[in-house]
Amino acid sequence: MDRAHALALDAADPLARFRERFELPEGLIYLDGNSLGALPKTTAPALEDLVRREWGRDLITSWNKAGWIDAPARIGGKIARLVGAAAHEVAVADSTSVNLYKLAAGALSLRPGRRKIVTERGNFHTDVYILEGLAALTGAVLEVVPTEAVLDAIDETTALVVLTHVHYASARMWDMAAVTAAAHARGALMLWDLSHTAGALACDLTGAGADLAVGCGYKHLNGGPGAPAFLYVAERHQAAIRSPLQGWMGHAEPFAFEPSFRPAPDLRAQLCGTPPILGMAALECGVDVLLEADRAEAQAKGRALCAQFIALVESRCAAHGLRLLGPRPMDQRGLHVSFAHPEAYAVVQALIARGVIGDFRAPDIARFGFPPLYLRHVDVWDAVEILRQVLDERAWDRPEFKARAAVT
Numbered sequence: 001m002d003r004a005h006a007l008a009l010d011a012a013d014p015l016a017r018f019r020e021r022f023e024l025p026e027g028l029i030y031l032d033g034n035s036l037g038a039l040p041k042t043t044a045p046a047l048e049d050l051v052r053r054e055w056g057r058d059l060i061t062s063w064n065k066a067g068w069i070d071a072p073a074r075i076g077g078k079i080a081r082l083v084g085a086a087a088h089e090v091a092v093a094d095s096t097s098v099n100l101y102k103l104a105a106g107a108l109s110l111r112p113g114r115r116k117i118v119t120e121r122g123n124f125h126t127d128v129y130i131l132e133g134l135a136a137l138t139g140a141v142l143e144v145v146p147t148e149a150v151l152d153a154i155d156e157t158t159a160l161v162v163l164t165h166v167h168y169a170s171a172r173m174w175d176m177a178a179v180t181a182a183a184h185a186r187g188a189l190m191l192w193d194l195s196h197t198a199g200a201l202a203c204d205l206t207g208a209g210a211d212l213a214v215g216c217g218y219k220h221l222n223g224g225p226g227a228p229a230f231l232y233v234a235e236r237h238q239a240a241i242r243s244p245l246q247g248w249m250g251h252a253e254p255f256a257f258e259p260s261f262r263p264a265p266d267l268r269a270q271l272c273g274t275p276p277i278l279g280m281a282a283l284e285c286g287v288d289v290l291l292e293a294d295r296a297e298a299q300a301k302g303r304a305l306c307a308q309f310i311a312l313v314e315s316r317c318a319a320h321g322l323r324l325l326g327p328r329p330m331d332q333r334g335l336h337v338s339f340a341h342p343e344a345y346a347v348v349q350a351l352i353a354r355g356v357i358g359d360f361r362a363p364d365i366a367r368f369g370f371p372p373l374y375l376r377h378v379d380v381w382d383a384v385e386i387l388r389q390v391l392d393e394r395a396w397d398r399p400e401f402k403a404r405a406a407v408t
């Protein structure tokens with residue numbers, strides 16, 4: 001592989017036309033779309049129209065006229081196509097953390113008599129924090145076990161297993177169908193966090209028999225900073241699952257102003273308060289672009305970019321002791337690549353100073369994401385060349401690159 005070969009791959013790339021659908025600053029290589037997806041070119045005009053016309057001119061009539069009230073279900077139905085669910089099984093609401101709380105609490109309501117929740121040590125911290133809080137309030141018992149002990153920890157006292165499908169640091173991917181089947185074999189429910197899956201990988205919640213899922217709107221879905229998240233409840237659970245946050249949007253008739261809560265008979269029962277329409281509109285723009293691309297093609301390109309990055313880093317930066325996290329087979333990974341290095345923080349800062357944006361994850365991880373719709377093979381080549389220079393020159397070894405910022 002050399003730079004000419006990378007350019008040839010880009011010339012033959014059936015997804016190449018998608019790059020111009022995103023705002024990407026000239027001269028910047030953006031390898032952090034797994035943390036904050038890039039801005040689709042349709043988003044700013046859509047928000048401008050929403051603000052000036054729908055809000056500014058049509059005011060409150062837009063709840064009906066512009067379909068604001070349907071946004072959670074409408075955008076959920078679009079995300080359903082990305083995660084392999086039926087349209088009425090996905091809704092957009094709240095943050096991933098809040099949705100996880102709602103669905104995990106709901107799972108306990110579906111398994112009365114069972115108190116155990118199993119999750120993986122090293123799962124994304126918000127997932128563990130949320131489950132700790134739920135356990136403290138409900139008397140559920142949370143078992144946070146090492147990766148290799150997860151399956152054995154599921155027993156006939158287990159109400160729920162919560163796992164992140166693609167690990168935020170290592171990119172290791174669970175076998176969704178196999179783990180779901182193992183949970184079901186013990187009578188437990190399965191909740192998947194799809195934050196690093198949705199919009200990145202082909203995903204089949206229905207085929208896997210999944211019960212519940214949540215996921216993030218601002219990563220591979222390109223919904224913008226703090227975009228609303230999504231939740232999935234398989235149809236077979238929708239009538240029975242309770243929500244711990246019984247807001248009016250979850251009521252069977254929100255505008256009947258009944259004195260007491262009566263849950264909607266469907267997924268709407270998992271909504272709580274008024275949907276944030278500006279954020280939802282931005283998310284819809286991100287999802288709409290993704291839906292234009294062939295999922296299998298996008299996954300294949302993303303994996304090719306990751307494989308290229310790993311191979312180039314390991315051959316061209318071999319002297320610098322970078323250690324790959326996660327498995328090597330591409331079909332066991334998501335679309336980001338992490339290397340451990342003792343000076344990872346400073347290395348990432350030095351890269352940013354040279355126009356390559358990745359991110360740092362404590363304690364020693366440099367992480368790089370490869371969203372296939374707006375990255376090229378030549379970007380991967382150039383990023384590794386700049387990484388090689390940063391390491392060869394010890395360009396990271398400067399005080400300003402070692403001073404930690406609030407958000408890393």
Ligand SMILES: *Cc1c(COP(=O)(O)O)cnc(C)c1O
Binds near residue numbers: 168
């Ligand atoms: C990014 C991410 C989240 C985000 O949670 P928010 O509440 O939306 O901030 C949750 N879980 C995982 C695994 C993530 O990677």
